[in-house]
Amino acid sequence: MSNEIQLSSGDRAIMRALQQDCRLSNAQLAEKVGMSASACWRRVRMLEEAGVIAGYGAVIDADRAGLGFHAIVHVRLARHDRGAVQKVMADLTTRPEVVECYSTTGQYDYHLRVLCADMAAYRRFLDDFLFRLPAIESAQTNVVLEDLKPRSVIPV
Numbered sequence: 001m002s003n004e005i006q007l008s009s010g011d012r013a014i015m016r017a018l019q020q021d022c023r024l025s026n027a028q029l030a031e032k033v034g035m036s037a038s039a040c041w042r043r044v045r046m047l048e049e050a051g052v053i054a055g056y057g058a059v060i061d062a063d064r065a066g067l068g069f070h071a072i073v074h075v076r077l078a079r080h081d082r083g084a085v086q087k088v089m090a091d092l093t094t095r096p097e098v099v100e101c102y103s104t105t106g107q108y109d110y111h112l113r114v115l116c117a118d119m120a121a122y123r124r125f126l127d128d129f130l131f132r133l134p135a136i137e138s139a140q141t142n143v144v145l146e147d148l149k150p151r152s153v154i155p156v
Helices: 009-020 026-033 037-049 082-094 119-128
Strands: 069-077 098-103 110-116 136-143
Touching: 009 026, 009 037, 026 037, 069 082, 069 119, 082 098, 082 110, 110 119
Parallel strands: none
Antiparallel strands: 069 110, 069 136, 098 110
């Protein structure tokens, strides 16, 4: 059973506008998408309650915030028993340096996007955290040279 809801063209217009600027007032948003303010407010509430709009937030420039080291880390587990996997998932998802974490198919079990201040901070992340997790077999680091598409929007 799918939890997908039927989205109207107006709903999609609202989502596109909010992804561009979530600080729009309801009146501004309504004008931008061509709805009355009350209809727009109802649609936004429905999208929030349905979980389609999962939250709102600021987009932070990592480099300007002092996090100039960006890496993609490919992690392979030595063991895949339930306890080991749950421990690794809990540990990875609570580390502030790990800003994205994906469990995938293929050669590696997890792919992480890691942000740190510099190479020394990244080495501490590896030595003091990642390589101390008993289920980790290996980790391959790809240093990000340039972020070509830093803020992606969902194509709605």
